[in-house]
Amino acid sequence: MHKLRCIAVDDEPFALDILADDMAKVPFLELVGRFSNPLDASVMLQREPIDLLFLDIQMPVLTGIQFLRTMAKPPMVILTTAYEQYALEGYELAVVDYLLKPIPFERLLKAANKAYDLYQLRQGVISEPTVTATAEPEPADFFFIFSEYREIKVFYSEVLYVEGLKDYVKIYTTGQTRPLLSRLTLKAIEAKLPVSRFCRVHKSFIVALDKISSFQRSRLYVGPREIPVGSSYVDHFEQRYRQ
Incomplete structure (x- = not known):
């Protein structure tokens, strides 16, 4: 397995230590440099081949976003920050992922997997799966929506609920701190979701059945969020949920 050569940039030593410890748990990541400011990191970026850059945003002298804009051919970049307001700007710069501090290990692993998949795609080492004549195609575990001027892949397993x-x-x-907004009707999005995993519970809400933590007859909860259950939907919902 090829290891991605990585460097990490963060002006907080404690944050760098945590990031380094978590990266060491991922077998295909190799941390070859860690820096407290982007100017020092730029020397290594110019001198050595780097596959992946973990980059903090809020830093003195030069922010991570400003640093990223100075690079003509940046490596793959995962932004790490405590501030969610930079997410759109980060994605406009084609970053691989955007991680909010404190970063759970499973979220870091997911971002690392995305980077590794992208690396393989660029190297042309991803082969097409072999399909025999009798093989049945596996159903997709995701769908696409158009949001913020781009097509976004959404995995069914990550959807909590949909509000019309x-x-x-x-x-x-589960993977985004803010909801994805798309110009679709609730009926149109309902058609994209597998009926075995999702249920319409209100004229304005569809929920993932496995994400419901508790319910009463007129309301249910997905984590801390209370969602109303419409009177015309309640019988069907209770039957589906108890199954």
């Missing part, structure tokens, strides 16, 4: 707002929907997921 007339001609728009908000899709709340």
Whole structure:
């Protein structure tokens, strides 16, 4: 297995230590440099081949975003920050992922896997799966929506619930701190979701059945969020949920 050569940049030594410890647990990541400011990191980036850069945003002298804009050919980048307001700007710069501190290890691992998949794709080492004549295609575990001027892949397993707002929907997921907003009707998004995993519980809400923590007849809870259950949906929902 090829190891991705990584460097990490963060002006907080404690944050660098935690990041380094977590990266050491991922077998295909190799941390070859750690820096407290991007100017020092730039020397290594110019001198050695680097596959992946873990980059903090809020730093003195030069922010991570500013540093990223100075690079003509940056490596793959995963942004790490305590501030979610930079997410859109980060994705406009084609970063691999955007991690909010404190970063859970499973979230870091997911971002690392995305980077590794992208590396393999760029290297042309991902082969097409062998399909025999009798093989049945596996159902996709994701769907696409158009949001923020781009096509976004959404995995069914990450969807918490969907809220309808007339001609728009908000899709709340485990991987995003804010909902994905797309110009779709709730009926249109319902057609994209497998009926075995999702249930319409209100004229304005669809929920993932496995994400429900508790319910009463007129309301249910997905984590701390209370979602109403419409009177015309309650019998069908209770039957589905108890199954």
